[in-house]
Amino acid sequence: MNIALKKSLFMPIICGLPLSLLSAKYICAEGAKGFWCSTSKMGVGTYYAHYKHPKINHFGGHLSVSSLYWKERFSIGADISGGLGEQKISSDFFDSAPKNSFGGFLGFGLYSGVNLGDFLKNEIQNPFILHFSTSFHFDNYGLRNNIPDTLFFTLGAGLSSIKTIDKFSLEYSLNYGYVVYGSYRFIERKNPNSLAISRRSESTIGHNSHEAKASLAITYNSFYAKFSCIYRFLDDSKEVWVKKFSTDSATYRLGYPHTHNLITMLEVGYSFGEFGK
Numbered sequence: 447m448n449i450a451l452k453k454s455l456f457m458p459i460i461c462g463l464p465l466s467l468l469s470a471k472y473i474c475a476e477g478a479k480g481f482w483c484s485t486s487k488m489g490v491g492t493y494y495a496h497y498k499h500p501k502i503n504h505f506g507g508h509l510s511v512s513s514l515y516w517k518e519r520f521s522i523g524a525d526i527s528g529g530l531g532e533q534k535i536s537s538d539f540f541d542s543a544p545k546n547s548f549g550g551f552l553g554f555g556l557y558s559g560v561n562l563g564d565f566l567k568n569e570i571q572n573p574f575i576l577h578f579s580t581s582f583h584f585d586n587y588g589l590r591n592n593i594p595d596t597l598f599f600t601l602g603a604g605l606s607s608i609k610t611i612d613k614f615s616l617e618y619s620l621n622y623g624y625v626v627y628g629s630y631r632f633i634e635r636k637n638p639n640s641l642a643i644s645r646r647s648e649s650t651i652g653h654n655s656h657e658a659k660a661s662l663a664i665t666y667n668s669f670y671a672k673f674s675c676i677y678r679f680l681d682d683s684k685e686v687w688v689k690k691f692s693t694d695s696a697t698y699r700l701g702y703p704h705t706h707n708l709i710t711m712l713e714v715g716y717s718f719g720e721f722g723k
Contacts, residue, residue: 481570486513489715493529495551496708502587506531506550510713514557518564521575523557533587547587555581563607574607579621594649594702598628598680600657617663619674625655630683630702647688647700652681668717678707 488511495504508529515522530550559577566574578601585596604621628651661674685701 482515482517483570483573484513484515485717487511487715487717489713491711491713491715493531493709493711495710498706502533502535502593504531504533504549508551508711508713510715516561516573516575518570519561521557521559521561521573521577523577524555525557526552526554528552535593549585549587551583551585553581553583555579572608572610574605576603576605577621578603579623581623594630594632596628596630596680598625598651598655600624601626602657604659613667615665615670617661617665617670617672619659619661621659623657623659625651625653625657625680627651628655628680632688632700634688647686649683649686649701651683651702652704654681655679672713674711676707676709678709680705680707 488509490507490509493504493506493508496502497504506529508527510525510527512525513523528551530548533547533549535547557577557579559575561573561575563570563572563574568574581600581602583596583598583600587593587595600623602621602623604619606619606621607617609616630649630651632647632649634647657676657678659674659676661672663670663672663674665671682704683702685699688700
């Protein structure tokens, strides 16, 4: 027995406070070991990010792809997103950095969890999931900037749920991630007017680093409006000593202060494909 349920499901999207319209189609089927459901989707949209130290306002476009599979008792999923855009730097923390530049981000997440909907007497299309997550994130602040690139990995947990009423559904998701490893990567050039990289230096981010995500969505038929947010706190990085290009003896310190980040996104897209049959 196969049924096509056009409903929406939240999949955490790295990096943002998104307000989005996205097509999301569920495929549910009955197998030898009971019902299962799956969804895969792709979306494009815009995003806004605000960073401190230095103060950066980042605007751009992004692409997001995600898939989720769940049964009465468990779920697994993955998502990937990337974006490019213009950033305006309004801080003098890095005097030699251009005030406007072009940069972007890339994020990837894996999720596995327990569907508690069966214990709550929910139907299969109304899951209540306690999930565990791992994610990777990379930020680039411009090819000619001396602002360091950011790279980090998180481990975390969260809750997500769907409540369906006729053609509407209400969705929410909460997730916390602890940054188990992160670093700033400084790219240095002898000639500031050239893109040729002379040296890369790495400064490890401190252990008091965290990420929190929240999302709320309302769906009608295959389209939904979604508002979500990511707040990120990254600790001071460990200072490293680097030799100057002009001499073999002179050195200087590279490091980065703690920073608060907030990202927002607006996304539209379409649900595609089905698997598990």
